[in-house]
Amino acid sequence: MKVTEVKVFPVNEERLKAYVSITLDDCFVVRDLKVIQGTSGLFVAMPSKKRKDGQFRDIAHPLNQETRAMIEDAIFAEFEKELKAMGASLENLKRQKAPGSFDDGDDY
Template identity: 35%
Template sequence: MMNIKTEIKKTFKDNGKLKAVVNLIIDEGFIIKNVRLVNGAKGLFVSMPSGKIKDGSYVEICHPIKSNVREQIEKSVLEAYQAVITSTDSNNEKHE
């Protein structure tokens, strides 16, 4: 099992699909920047960094090749996002 540290860089509270941008630090030796947490038709999902290609479509620059690694990344991102949202909501209640 990999050690994945998730850094929430920015959250978005508007009604758009993008909910957060995060960095993933894997085993304290590899970073993946600009991973996105998106609210899709089936709920929240993790979108890996992608780049636009000549035909105008997008392709992921990096992505997990094993389902258990993808699940571990998703779990780490969702837990970090929930912690930030809960903390933000608690801080807002204290200031009102």
């Protein structure tokens, strides 16, 4: 399986950085993935739905780490192109912490 297309829709919000749609093998589309600024940097959130109990549950997600990495790599590559077009850098975003998080320098 290959990611054959990635469409990135940048968002200017505090934690949410972009919505993403991907196409797999030119025949299956997954929409509403998100690039989010987390406490440890950027990550890709799979499409999810809020349940009646208030928790979110993934609608679609990779079943193994290899597939997750393939999807994330494709998304971050396209996201970086979008950032460059806007004059920003993926490396700078990946190093940033989410607003409200802190790093006191203690790694234990």
